[in-house]
Amino acid sequence: MHVVVNAAMSADGKLSSRRREQIRISGHEDFARVDALRADCDAVMVGVGTVLADDPHLTVEDPDLRAERRERGDSDHPARVVADTRARTPPDARVLDDVARSYVAVGETAPDDRCGALRDADAHLVTAGTERVDLAAALAELETDGIDRLLIEGGGELLFSAFETGVVDELSVFVGSQIIGGRDAPTLADGEGFVDEFPELTLAAADRLDDGIVLSYTVAD
Numbered sequence: 677m678h679v680v681v682n683a684a685m686s687a688d689g690k691l692s693s694r695r696r697e698q699i700r701i702s703g704h705e706d707f708a709r710v711d712a713l714r715a716d717c718d719a720v721m722v723g724v725g726t727v728l729a730d731d732p733h734l735t736v737e738d739p740d741l742r743a744e745r746r747e748r749g750d751s752d753h754p755a756r757v758v759a760d761t762r763a764r765t766p767p768d769a770r771v772l773d774d775v776a777r778s779y780v781a782v783g784e785t786a787p788d789d790r791c792g793a794l795r796d797a798d799a800h801l802v803t804a805g806t807e808r809v810d811l812a813a814a815l816a817e818l819e820t821d822g823i824d825r826l827l828i829e830g831g832g833e834l835l836f837s838a839f840e841t842g843v844v845d846e847l848s849v850f851v852g853s854q855i856i857g858g859r860d861a862p863t864l865a866d867g868e869g870f871v872d873e874f875p876e877l878t879l880a881a882a883d884r885l886d887d888g889i890v891l892s893y894t895v896a897d
C-alpha cells in the first residue's frame with residue numbers, strides 16, 4: 677500500500693488550537709489541492725480524535741474530480757477510515773454517512789454494543805491491536821479490500837503513530853501564515869515523540885500556494 681500524509685499547520689507547527697477545534701489554515705488553493713489528493717486515493721483516514729473534534733466528511737468536493745473517478749471505474753468518493761480503538765465514533769458521524777464506504781479500525785477489546793451500533797450504521801469494522809489500533813495490521817487488512825493508496829489527514833496522534841510504524845511514503849504539509857501557539861495544541865506529530873532514529877524526509881518540492889507554502893517530502897524506508 678502507498679501511504680500519503682497531508683496536513684495543514686500554522687507557521688509554528690500547530691494543526692489547531694489548544695481547544696482542538698478545527699481551524700481554517702489552508703486557503704482555497706490548498707483545499708483544492710487536498711481535494712485532488714483525496715480524489716487520487718482509495719481511502720482517506722483520520723483518528724477518532726479528529727472525528728470527535730471536527731466531524732469531517734472526507735469526501736471529494738469538485739464534481740470534475742468525481743467524474744474522473746467514475747470514468748476510471750471508481751466510486752465518486754474514496755472510502756473513509758477511522759482509527760478508533762474503543763469504537764467511540766458516533767454512529768451519526770458524517771464520516772459514516774452513505775455517500776461513501778466507511779471503515780472503522782477498532783481494537784480487540786472494543787465494546788460489543790458500540791461495535792454493533794457502528795455495524796448498524798453500515799460501517800465495516802477492521803479489528804487490529806489491543807491498546808491502540810495496530811496500524812500495520814489494519815492497513816494490511818484494508819489492502820486485502822482493494823485499498824492500495826491511502827491518504828492520512830491527521831490528527832497529530834495518528835500521524836505520529838503512522839511515522840513510528842514506518843508506513844508513510846510521502847508527506848505534504850501546507851504551512852500557513854499564522855501563529856496558533858499553545859503547548860497543548862496538536863502538532864503534525866504528537867504521540868510520545870522520537871528521541872532517536874528520527875524518520876528522515878527528502879524534500880521533493882516547495883510550492884507557494886495561497887498565503888503559505890506546500891512542502892512535499894518523500895519518506896526514507
Ligand SMILES: NC(=O)C1=CN([C@@H]2O[C@H](COP(=O)(O)OP(=O)(O)OC[C@H]3O[C@@H](n4cnc5c(N)ncnc54)[C@H](OP(=O)(O)O)[C@@H]3O)[C@@H](O)[C@H]2O)C=CC1
Pocket residue numbers: 682683684685690691692693695696697698699701722723724725726727729730759760761762764807808809810811829830831832833834835837838862866
Ligand atoms: N490542520 C490539519 O490538517 C488537521 C487538523 N486536525 C486537528 O487535529 C486535532 C485532533 O488531533 P488528535 O487529538 O491528535 O486526534 P487524532 O485524530 O490523531 O486521533 C487520535 C486518537 O485516535 C485513536 N487511535 C487509534 N489507533 C491509534 C494509533 N495507532 N495511533 C494513534 N491514535 C490512535 C486514539 O484514540 P483511542 O485510543 O480511543 O483509539 C487517539 O487518541 C483536532 O483539533 C483537528 O481539528 C486534524 C486533522 C488535520
Ligand SMILES: Nc1nc(O)c(N)c(N[C@@H]2O[C@H](COP(=O)(O)O)[C@@H](O)[C@H]2O)n1
Pocket residue numbers: 683684698699700701702706707710722726730731732733734735829830
Ligand atoms: N488541509 C486542511 N487544511 C485545513 O486548514 C484544515 N483545517 C484541515 N483539516 C482537515 O480537514 C478535515 C475536514 O474535512 P471535510 O471538509 O469535512 O471533508 C478535518 O477533519 C481535518 O482532517 N485540512
